[in-house]
Amino acid sequence: MPIVELRDVSAGYADEIILKDINFSVNPFDFIGIIGPNGGGKTTLVKLILGLLKPLRGEIIWQENGNRVPIGYLPQSTDNDRQFPVTVNEIVLSGLMSQKRFTGRYTGKDRKRVRNVLELMGIGHLGNRNIGGLSGGQMQRVFLGRAIVSEPQLLILDEPNTFVDNSFEHDLYELLKELNSKMAILMVSHDVGTITSYVKTIACVNRNLHYHQSNIITQSQLESYNCPIQLITHGQVPHTVLGDHIHSDDHIHSDGHNHNHDKNHKH
Amino acid sequence: MIEQLTGLIGYQFFNNALLAALLASIACGIIGSYIVIKRMVFISGGITHASFGGIGIAYFLGLNPVLGAAVFSILAALGIEWTSIKSNVREDSAIGILWSFGMAIGIIFIFMTPGYAPNLMSYLFGSILTVSVTDLWLIGILAVALIIIFTAFYHLILFVAYDEEYARSHKAPVNLIKYLMISLVALTIVLNIRLVGIILVISFLTIPQSTANIFTKRFNYIIILSIVFGIVGSVGGLFLSYFYNIPSGATIIFAFVVIFILSKLLKMTMVKISLRKQFNN
Numbered sequence: 001m002p003i004v005e006l007r008d009v010s011a012g013y014a015d016e017i018i019l020k021d022i023n024f025s026v027n028p029f030d031f032i033g034i035i036g037p038n039g040g041g042k043t044t045l046v047k048l049i050l051g052l053l054k055p056l057r058g059e060i061i062w063q064e065n066g067n068r069v070p071i072g073y074l075p076q077s078t079d080n081d082r083q084f085p086v087t088v089n090e091i092v093l094s095g096l097m098s099q100k101r102f103t104g105r106y107t108g109k110d111r112k113r114v115r116n117v118l119e120l121m122g123i124g125h126l127g128n129r130n131i132g133g134l135s136g137g138q139m140q141r142v143f144l145g146r147a148i149v150s151e152p153q154l155l156i157l158d159e160p161n162t163f164v165d166n167s168f169e170h171d172l173y174e175l176l177k178e179l180n181s182k183m184a185i186l187m188v189s190h191d192v193g194t195i196t197s198y199v200k201t202i203a204c205v206n207r208n209l210h211y212h213q214s215n216i217i218t219q220s221q222l223e224s225y226n227c228p229i230q231l232i233t234h235g236q237v238p239h240t241v242l243g244d245h246i247h248s249d250d251h252i253h254s255d256g257h258n259h260n261h262d263k264n265h266k267h
Numbered sequence: 268m269i270e271q272l273t274g275l276i277g278y279q280f281f282n283n284a285l286l287a288a289l290l291a292s293i294a295c296g297i298i299g300s301y302i303v304i305k306r307m308v309f310i311s312g313g314i315t316h317a318s319f320g321g322i323g324i325a326y327f328l329g330l331n332p333v334l335g336a337a338v339f340s341i342l343a344a345l346g347i348e349w350t351s352i353k354s355n356v357r358e359d360s361a362i363g364i365l366w367s368f369g370m371a372i373g374i375i376f377i378f379m380t381p382g383y384a385p386n387l388m389s390y391l392f393g394s395i396l397t398v399s400v401t402d403l404w405l406i407g408i409l410a411v412a413l414i415i416i417f418t419a420f421y422h423l424i425l426f427v428a429y430d431e432e433y434a435r436s437h438k439a440p441v442n443l444i445k446y447l448m449i450s451l452v453a454l455t456i457v458l459n460i461r462l463v464g465i466i467l468v469i470s471f472l473t474i475p476q477s478t479a480n481i482f483t484k485r486f487n488y489i490i491i492l493s494i495v496f497g498i499v500g501s502v503g504g505l506f507l508s509y510f511y512n513i514p515s516g517a518t519i520i521f522a523f524v525v526i527f528i529l530s531k532l533l534k535m536t537m538v539k540i541s542l543r544k545q546f547n548n
Contacts, residue, residue: 050436073436085304085486086429094426098437104422130484146433 001063002027003154003184004049009058011041011048017056018044022209026154030184031176033199033215035192037229040206042188043076046158049186069154070098072147074140076158076188082132088142089114089127095146117145120175122168137165144172148179155179157187161194173198192217192229275509280396284505284515287398291459291471292497293410297417298455299472300490301448303480305428308473310347310449313362315456315468317343317369322390323376332390333405337457343369344453348445393464393516395505406458413451417490424448425486463516474523475500481527481534500526 002025012018019041026032026049036042047053048060051068062068072095092114093106100106118124121141131139140160147155157176161169176185177198189195196202202212210225222229275281302311321339325332343365350356377387389397417424427434427444435441459468479492504519511518 051438052432052435068438071436073433075432080430081306084429085480085484085489086425087485090425091429094422094429094433097422097426097434097439102423102426102439104420104426106422132484 003063003069005061005063006048006055007059007061009048009055009060011044011053011055018207019048019205019209020207021058024203024209024211026184026186028153028184029180030186031180031198031200032184032186033192033195033202034186034188034205035190035195035202035229036205036227038190040227042205043158045205045209046073046156046186046188049154049156070150070152072150072152072155072183074144074147074155074157074160076162082134084131086131087127088118088123088129088131088134091131091142092117092145092149095149099150113149114145117149121145122171136162137168141168151182153183155183155185157185159188159190161189161191169194190229271510275506281505281509283398283400283403284395285502286403287395287406287462288501288505288519289498290403290406290410291462292475292501293494294406294413294455295459295471296475296494296497297410297413297490298452299476300479300486300493301424301428302452302472303476304486304489307452308469309359310344310362311452311456311472312469313347313366313369314340314344314453315460315465316366318453318457318460319374319390319465320369320372320376323373323380327376327380333402333457333461336460337454339369340453340457341450344449345446348449352442352445389464390460391464391466392514393460393462393467395462395515395519398462402458402461406462409454409458413455416447416451420444421487463519467516467520470520470523471497471501474520474527478523478527478530481530496523496526496530 005025006022009022009024010017010020011022018039022045024045034042034045044053048055050071050073089111093110096106096110096113097104100110115124115127118127121144123138123141123145126134126138126142131142134142140162144157144160147157155176160172173194176187179185185199187195187199196215196217199215202215202217204210204212204222204225204227206225206227208226210227212221212225276285302308318336318340321335321337322332323335324330324339325335328335347358347362347365350361351358423439424444427439427441431441431445456468456472459471463471475493475496476489478496479489483489483492500523501519504522505515507513507522508515508518
């Protein structure tokens with residue numbers, strides 16, 4: 001039974017339709033990569049699921065008593081007011097707000113959970129720091145901590161690799177793999193090559209949504225999904241991003257690799 | 268000097284003024300900290316000036332001007348908040364329109380009111396020395412209400428103020444909190460207009476808070492410190508205004524700014540000393 005189901009959903013802002021007749025469902029323990037061109041509706045889809053945007057048409061059905069399940073959310077932008085007087089601990093604690101029914105009566109146990117999460121993020125020493133002095137990457141780890149501290153049923157990440165440095169990026173994806181044994185994960189990314197080696201399935205979003213039941217995707221499939229994004233990085237020697245980012249000896253990736261090479265030769 | 272001071276304390280009007288300064292410092296210390304961290308100073312200026320429209324209409328209809336100001340400013344505040352939640356109107360332009368429109372309405376209605384509008388100047392510049400017992404009760408009740416609300420919902424208020432979108436995704440009562448806060452901002456402004464006037468009220472809501480923010484980056488400490496700076500500045504300003512026979516509102520703000528500058532200098536010296544220590548190590 002899916003956690004949430006979008007049925008014939010259309011959505012947009014003011015007089016512009018961004019997403020049209022989307023059908024999409026998220027099941028427990030899914031790990032879905034959401035890809036698509038800029039302005040194609042990736043963030044709009046995320047906002048719909050978060051309840052920040054109401055659909056113009058269609059319906060969003062939450063299976064558990066019809067109520068939205070607790071969602072952990074890592075927003076794309078981390079440029080909230082940096083002068084705001086709030087500490088790292090307070091931000092991560094706020095991830096437990098809905099569990100506390102918004103009373104804010106945090107217990108010692110809650111604070112311990114926050115400490116553990118910060119350790120997991122590699123920023124255990126920053127707990128009492130004001131957010132003012134943090135770097136973009138540190139800030140994003142704080143927000144990721146806030147998203148997972150409550151161990152939600154669904155974790156939504158909007159471009160988690162924007163600020164994160166290379167050394168943490170690998171750790172981040174390994175961490176997500178681990179979290180995936182407890183929760184479903186939706187991850188929006190522009191870096192198609194990297195995410196395909198971690199996600200289980202792929203949703204291509206460009207006004208419409210095409211759900212791809214595997215994590216191997218080829219350029220021609222992307223084109224048939226009307227999803228004009230490049231798997232290939234343009235450099236001196238054409239190569240696939242997919243090939244570069246393979247961490248295991250997964251033979252499956254070589255398919256995509258070869259295919260892209262074929263395509264390059266045609267150019 | 269001491270004799271003069273103690274003699275002054277014996278006067279009922281001066282005791283009332285001191286109590287008013289104390290209560291206003293508490294109310295403004297709390298709500299002003301919220302205004303400063305939410306960067307709502309301009310909105311607050313808009314609400315303040317819009318309330319003058321309410322004062323004018325109340326004069327014209329022969330009603331209590333404070334009541335008129337309260338109704339007008341709360342409506343203006345809720346209107347601004349509603350606009351910002353529901354649509355993408357340029358908020359600062361909307362505030363600019365409201366700001367001047369409120370003043371215009373006030374002037375028109377006061378001009379149309381037959382006879383003489385006696386306390387008009389006191390609404391523009393305040394008169395903490397003629398504050399009534401009713402005024403004291405009203406602002407006292409407000410101060411107590413603010414203390415209760417900010418103690419009970421401290422984390423929720425901070426949560427919504429810091430990241431509204433995240434709070435919404437957690438189904439927090441964001442709109443309720445926002446409407447409640449903006450109404451409290453409007454009420455605080457209106458009740459303080461009697462004390463320091465429309466033109467000067469924004470100082471109570473921003474200067475002690477900015478001074479507090481020099482020394483601490485925690486919301487709860489900003490609140491407590493700005494109450495302290497508010498009391499020191501307003502009581503000090505009151506005495507100064509009495510001894511030099513200058514208007515109290517202006518003197519209080521002068522005292523606020525002096526404290527702010529001294530604090531800034533103190534902080535700069537502390538930073539220099541701390542840096543020097545780190546270099547020497």
